[in-house]
Amino acid sequence: MSHETGGRIGPVNPSTTGARVLLDELVRLGLREVVLCPGSRSAPLAYAAHDLEVAGRIRLHVRVDERSAAFLALGLAKTSRRPAAVITTSGTAVANLHPAVLEAHHGAVPLLLLTADRPPELRGIGANQATDQIGVYGEHVRLALELETPADPSRQAPAWRTAAARAVAAATGALGGTGTAGPVHLDLPYRDPLAPSGGDLAPSGGLPDPLLGRPDGAAWVALPEPATWTATPVAGPAALLAHDPDTLVVIGELPTAQHRAAALAWATHHGAPVIAEPGPGGSPLVLPHGDRILAAAHWVGEHLPSRVVVVGRPTLGRAVPALTRTPGLRVEVVTPGEPGAAGWADATHTAAAVHPFAALGVQGEGKEVTPFARTWLAAGERVAAALAPDARADADLDGPVTARVVHDALPEDSALFLGSSSVARDIAHGTAHVRDDVEIVTSRGLAGIDGCVSTAVGLALSRPGPTLALLGDLTFLHDANGLLIGPDEPRPDLTIVVVDDDGGSIFSTLEYGVAELEGPMRRLFTTPTGTDIELLCAAHGVPATTVTDAAGLAQLVSRPSTGIRVIRVPVDPGARRAAGQASRDAVVAALAD
Incomplete structure (x- = not known):
């Protein structure tokens, strides 16, 4: 089989062609950053990524350490909220991605793991650098797919492009439901030859007509805008979190700045004081040195809230867990849909209610700062003044x-x-x-x-x-x-x-x-x-x-x-x-x- 590329005739190499089709479709779906680690089995992906960079369609980053490479991809995706991809060869390279996979899983960061693999006939027979990659990341990925080994690209191309769409949808949380952004694993087996030849060396990365995909650069499958990119709460009035004038809001780790802004907007609308992990203030209701205030157990005991609303997952110190264990205190959790055994953060097993993130929507006139909030804000001012000499x-x-x-x-x-x-x-x-x-x-x-x-x-x-x-x-x-x-x-x-x-x-x-x-x-x-x-x-x-x-x-x-x-x-x-x-x-x- 041959095709015409850039005015030249050359053979179609199934492995390099399969890699080109897959990466072409991922780029059509929004992929812009690719991190590549060196390796032999991943050569088809390496050449495809190089061609895409030459064509100005992606930015390529080459790293020699797979663990660092995966965290680089995580950093590229963390605030941009666009999925970044990391490419590795087979064997231990795949395992070295796992720390970043765990962080992306729990931190809801869109990450694409493209790991080259031996074809099925080279597994389980003692072949070099061959291990069982299928399911290697377990429940820590939103989706795990093994693509068919390239052999007949004209027949297989639609499936490769559809797999790319499924991967991006899962990585970005585009389809909503109970899913959120996170890592996705594509296991990609390739047979020799792994290097391009003849017309396959064209810098344009051209493909023959049967493999070109939708016209005008359109994606094979059109995906909806991922909800996690905007984090705008939308809910009917009955589903909104109710007002309580003696509420204390705790904002923990959240996937995006937009999630944090929405949580602060809800607190401001209800005039509630806020204890928040480090992040932009955005509201005068955020208490300075909040965990230091909570550590003053005697004062807190005399000024207890009637309800604590925990948004996200508190991760700094033991003051918040100590507060939520207070007998008689009502704890309600708002989850952005982070993964976990039960789907929400409640390390002290004290939550009386759990709400979806949409419950933080606001309607009607905002409330005045409550008397309870004024007491806590005044305490915050005294604490800030007391700690100022330390700075x-x-x-x-x-x-x-x-x-x-x-x-x-x-x-x-x-x-x-x-x-x-x-x-x-x-x-x-x-x-x-x-x-x-x-x-x-x-x-x-x-x-x-x-x-x-x-x-x-x-x-x-x-x-x-x-x-x-x-x-x-x-x-x-x-x-x-x-x-x-x-x-x-x-x-x-x-x-x-x-x-x-x-x-x-x-x-x-x-x-x-x-x-x-x-x-x-x-x-x-x-x-x-x-x-x-x-x-x-x-x-x-x-x-x-x-x-x-x-x-x-x-x-x-x-x-x-x-x-x-x-x-x-x-x-x-x-x-x-x-x-x-x-x-x-x-x-x-x-x-x-």
Whole structure:
């Protein structure tokens, strides 16, 4: 079989043709970012992706580490809400995607996993780099499909294009129902030959007429606009969440900024105070240092709400779970449809009612700020005043002060990516009110430290404005391979601020940090590495500098980066527990006045 491509005649290679058809259809459905890892079995996909980049239809990113590659794709899709694809060869490469798959699953990020595979006749016989890839990600993907091994492209092309539509629909949550955005796995078996030949080398990636798809670049299957891209609650009056003047709203991790905005709009409409995980303020009803207020158990006990509405999934600290366990307190949960065993977040098993996200719709005139809310807002002002000295401009740089300096110095319209562990809490403890012109982005689907450098790189590549990542040293080192970017690859403009306490000092704030357990603490939990971060960056050709004062840090952060740069901020690893206790004591004293 042959076809005419770019004026030349050449044979049709079933494997390379199948890969071209599939990627062509994914691009028609909105795919714009593809991350490729090197490999032999995935060669048909690699050539197809290269041709699409030459044609200006996608942007291609090549990475040597599959785990970092998957997190890069996650970062590219996280705020753009367009699915990004990662391509790997077979074998262990497939397993290396799993950490990012888990984060995308729990964080509702649209991700396409295109893993090349051996054809069926090479499985289970001891062939090299062959394992059972079917179902490898289990329930952590929205859809898993094994496509038919390319053999007769003219017959198989409609099925490949339909599979692409099913994959994008599942990854974006386009069909609504109980599904949300998340990862999708396409297992793609290819037989030799895996390299193009003759006319298959045409840069246009041309296909013969029977394989061209719908005319005018239309998708084979037209999909509806994904509801999760807009996150606009719509419900009839009877289904809306009722007003209660003594309601406290808790906003946890949510898939998109639009979800957060809708939750804040509901709270504002009902005049309810809000305790929220780091993100744009958007409402004067967001309490400063909210988890610190909740930790003042005596004051909270005297000013209990009658109802707590939890939107999304709280992930920072133990104060919210402690509140929801209060006897007699009514807890209602609003879910954006995140996956899980029961479909909503209720770690304390105290929820009395669960509502779909549409219940946050608002109708009619908004309510005045309630007396209950005024009491909590006044408490928030006292707490903000009490903690302000901890964030003075000339203070020593600890975690919260570093977070505040970075936050305040960011240029307008910046994105601030927060690593997991301490720095996500440092923003909440060091900053009373998050700026509305700063987009806070986190990966708290599972809140692991995996892949944070690569996720930040993807975020920076997916948006036009300045991007900064605030990471702990272990989080940074855990994904140092995220700095492995070849000379021909798109490079982000990204500043990475590393809060270096030589280990995981967050453990010192937990029960493991008490004095009687300090003997094995360092080796078993804080795990210091002694790595010279500046030398590590130099090995990757990434400029790095160490800053020890607030003024110097603010000056560097205020200037957007060209390319990747790293700012190391050394902090005292032994001070976090004592500083946290001092802050809690200050809050208790302020609320006792």
